[in-house]
Amino acid sequence: MPVSATTSLLIILAVAVTTFATRAVPFLIFPKGKPIPKTIEYLGKVLTPAVIGMLVVYCLKDTPVAAAPHGIPELIAVLAVVILHVWKRNNLLSIGAGTVLYMFLVQAVF
Known part of the structure; x- marks a missing residue:
């Protein structure tokens, strides 16, 4: 089943945001200097x-x-x-x- 260009872009955006969030959230939860x-x-x-x-x-x-x-x-x-x-x-x-x-x-x- 073909996917429209808009749907493709939304999928790419969702994957990009999710990937970025999984990389950034640990730095927000455990900032430098705070004990793990x-x-x-x-x-x-x-x-x-x-x-x-x-x-x-x-x-x-x-x-x-x-x-x-x-x-x-x-x-x-x-x-x-x-x-x-x-x-x-x-x-x-x-x-x-x-x-x-x-x-x-x-x-x-x-």
């Missing part, structure tokens, strides 16, 4: 690993372990991601290499 509440510091420490863990569970939840190839490509790719991340400490490298390895395994090997 302990709850916010705690959330800053635990949310990233929690989200990554949830994504891993979501990605692996439908892995067929009862049928061939029994989740072997997924296991190899996950191990590669873990090893690369522990070795290099680079999220982009470990996730990117794990994705490429997994795609290679499911398309060419298994």
